[in-house]
Amino acid sequence: MQGAKSVQELLTSDFETVTVIGTAPALASLKSKSSVELIETGEKELGSLSEFQTNDSVLAVARIKSAKAFHPRLDEFVLVLDDIRDPGNLGTIIRTADWYGINHIVASPETADFYNPKVISATMGSFTRTTVYYVDLLPVLSQTNQKVYGAYLEGKNIHQERFSDGGLVLIGNESHGISPQYEKFVTDKITIPRFGHAESLNAAIATAIICDNLRRGDEVRGERDEVRGTR
Amino acid sequence: MQGAKSVQELLTSDFETVTVIGTAPALASLKSKSSVELIETGEKELGSLSEFQTNDSVLAVARIKSAKAFHPRLDEFVLVLDDIRDPGNLGTIIRTADWYGINHIVASPETADFYNPKVISATMGSFTRTTVYYVDLLPVLSQTNQKVYGAYLEGKNIHQERFSDGGLVLIGNESHGISPQYEKFVTDKITIPRFGHAESLNAAIATAIICDNLRRGDEVRGERDEVRGTR
Numbered sequence: 001m002q003g004a005k006s007v008q009e010l011l012t013s014d015f016e017t018v019t020v021i022g023t024a025p026a027l028a029s030l031k032s033k034s035s036v037e038l039i040e041t042g043e044k045e046l047g048s049l050s051e052f053q054t055n056d057s058v059l060a061v062a063r064i065k066s067a068k069a070f071h072p073r074l075d076e077f078v079l080v081l082d083d084i085r086d087p088g089n090l091g092t093i094i095r096t097a098d099w100y101g102i103n104h105i106v107a108s109p110e111t112a113d114f115y116n117p118k119v120i121s122a123t124m125g126s127f128t129r130t131t132v133y134y135v136d137l138l139p140v141l142s143q144t145n146q147k148v149y150g151a152y153l154e155g156k157n158i159h160q161e162r163f164s165d166g167g168l169v170l171i172g173n174e175s176h177g178i179s180p181q182y183e184k185f186v187t188d189k190i191t192i193p194r195f196g197h198a199e200s201l202n203a204a205i206a207t208a209i210i211c212d213n214l215r216r217g218d219e220v221r222g223e224r225d226e227v228r229g230t231r
Numbered sequence: 232m233q234g235a236k237s238v239q240e241l242l243t244s245d246f247e248t249v250t251v252i253g254t255a256p257a258l259a260s261l262k263s264k265s266s267v268e269l270i271e272t273g274e275k276e277l278g279s280l281s282e283f284q285t286n287d288s289v290l291a292v293a294r295i296k297s298a299k300a301f302h303p304r305l306d307e308f309v310l311v312l313d314d315i316r317d318p319g320n321l322g323t324i325i326r327t328a329d330w331y332g333i334n335h336i337v338a339s340p341e342t343a344d345f346y347n348p349k350v351i352s353a354t355m356g357s358f359t360r361t362t363v364y365y366v367d368l369l370p371v372l373s374q375t376n377q378k379v380y381g382a383y384l385e386g387k388n389i390h391q392e393r394f395s396d397g398g399l400v401l402i403g404n405e406s407h408g409i410s411p412q413y414e415k416f417v418t419d420k421i422t423i424p425r426f427g428h429a430e431s432l433n434a435a436i437a438t439a440i441i442c443d444n445l446r447r448g449d450e451v452r453g454e455r456d457e458v459r460g461t462r
Contacts, residue, residue, distance in 0.1 A: 196332035196334070202323050
């Protein structure tokens with residue numbers, strides 16, 4: 001974990017931070033806890049410890065959380081990642097989900113590892129607020145009572161879709177899309193309308209556009225409720 | 232340029248392809264032109280030529296296009312990139328813009344280079360349909376008669392914005408957002424509403440969400456026109 005912003009997010013999260021290593025000014029700028037070991041070092045030494053070439057001046061060591069069982073609430077949206085292999089994509093998906101208030105993500109075992117440094121870095125701190133459950137997707141999809149949304153070429157235009165209050169949003173692999181064996185569990189096929197010529201969208205981009213359209217539904221439902229005087 | 236899909240896109244574009252190097256089956260699968268030199272090679276030799284570690288079996292050499300002057304049409308949306316430094320972000324922005332029918336992009340000189348292999352790769356072929364004009368942004372923004380949209384924290388909710396039929400969409404740098412000196416040229420400040428806790432969105436993600444909301448306006452306008460019987 002590195003970078004002042006990410007380290008600060010880590011320190012205020014429920015992760016157990018063990019050690020923070022940084023330059024004197026970087027350490028002074030952090031709000032730390034008494035249980036955390038602080039180690040002051042020079043920029044050069046720090047550079048040799050770090051995974052990335054950046055001008056970051058601090059890094060942290062935290063304990064990996066033990067895996068939790070997945071128990072979704074019925075009134076929330078959960079992303080279900082079908083083999084998102086690229087760490088940058090996974091990190092960006094976690095960051096975007098956090099922006100849209102989605103904090104639980106189910107991922108197939110083949111999905112990039114949550115603790116891959118490229119994933120953590122791309123989340124820009126959102127990893128502290130997001131739980132990714134690595135499980136076999138088949139029981140999750142086959143046993144849910146909720147809607148399962150999935151993006152297909154021949155789905156309903158996402159701009160016209162009325163999303164429910166919660167459900168599973170299945171995101172396909174970067175190259176192959178949603179695995180054929182999951183298609184029968186998709187209750188609502190949706191499509192991001194295309195206005196130009198690109199053949200497809202990047203997986204993280206598609207996820208973001210779906211999230212934006214999901215949440216727009218919340219605003220519309222809020223307005224409808226207001227009109228009816230129920231809020 | 233490498234990868235069967237990208238090379239095929241290149242061959243059918245207005246780029247001048249000089250040479251295609253690939254395995255025998257890969258070359259056989261391409262629709263090429265008589266002017267292109269085809270060189271058959273083994274996979275191992277190809278791997279040593281290639282920038283990336285992939286299982287792609289073909290690569291192409293094409294001429295870089297000479298820079299064109301930027302003359303926007305009034306009825307189109309143009310992205311204006313204020314120092315997008317990350318090649319992956321630029322490539323993804325080009326791919327996404329192509330999906331949304333936006334084919335002209337103005338970029339500050341500090342933006343990542345269009346011909347960077349990581350940019351070309353991330354466009355997934357969309358580079359063949361997109362022109363990026365590297366120019367000083369100040370005259371572009373100060374001399375336009377069109378609307379200039381820019382994402383700020385205190386802008387109008389993009390879900391409620393009625394976009395015009397065209398205009399410039401200013402996209403800020405990954406770390407610093409839109410440069411302060413351009414703020415006075417932004418006629419319409421917009422905001423992507425946040426429902427969770429992430430501090431910001433990735434630049435390519437934000438661009439995609441803006442594009443999706445821009446084009447949704449087209450559909451709404453289309454419906455309005457239909458109701459009025461003008462189409």
